[in-house]
Amino acid sequence: MNILYETDPEFMERFDAFAKQEVVEEPGQELDDTTRYMAVLAALLGCQSVEMYKFVLADALGSAITPVMAKEILYQAVDYLGMGRVYPFFAATNEIMMDKGIKLPLEGQATTTAENRREKGTAAQVEIFGTEMENLCLILLKAEIYSDYRVCFCFFRFV
Missing domain, CATH: 1.10.10 (Arc Repressor Mutant, subunit A)
Structure with missing residues (x-):
């Protein structure tokens, strides 16, 4: 993107003002x-x-x-x-x-294991969305409408 400061300086002047000042400093939206x-x-x-x-x-x-x-x-x-x-x-x-000199891989951050990720994923959903979520997941799982992949992957699959 740095090349744009050379090839399109007027555009970048306005873009920077918009993205780095106007949007960032908009009252009530910070x-x-x-x-x-x-x-x-x-x-x-x-x-x-x-x-x-x-x-x-x-x-x-x-x-x-x-x-x-x-x-x-x-x-x-x-x-x-x-x-x-x-x-x-x-x-x-x-x-x-x-x-940037950051050593990879980063230190592990996992808070779940393969054995407890489903349980912890469901608990996270209940904490975020309320207790109705636990019952809803069970009902939908039994009806084979809902996959527990969302529990495993979206909530605590990788962390």
């Missing part, structure tokens, strides 16, 4: 840097913008996002976007981290 970077990185994953993701991740790792946080955003994206869409972002993330 986000702390960590939350803002997490949202931007997730959005870039969702729209498949690998090059912009690399640019933002390099900036985020230098200020508000830890390597563990960046990896967790990436891991959670697999649950919603699929590995095929997220795979290029693994390479991009690892490239940026290695360029």
Whole structure:
């Protein structure tokens, strides 16, 4: 993206003013840097913008996002976007981290095991969505309408 400052300076002047001042400083809409970077990185994953993701991740790792946080955003994206869409972002993330001297692999962060991930996933859903979620999951599982993959993969599969 740095090349745009040379090839399209007027555009970048306005883009920077919009993205780094107007949006960030809009009254009543402020986000702390960590939350803002997490949202931007997730959005870039969702729209498949690998090059912009690399640019933002390099900036985020230098200020508000830890390597563990960046990896967790990436891991959670697999649950919603699929590995095929997220795979290029693994390479991009690892490239940026290695360029910054971050040793890979990162230290393990798992809070579940293969044996307890379903139980802990259900508990997380109940905590987030309320006790109705536990009964709903059981009813849907029995009716074979709902797969417990969401429990295993979206809630505590990788963390």
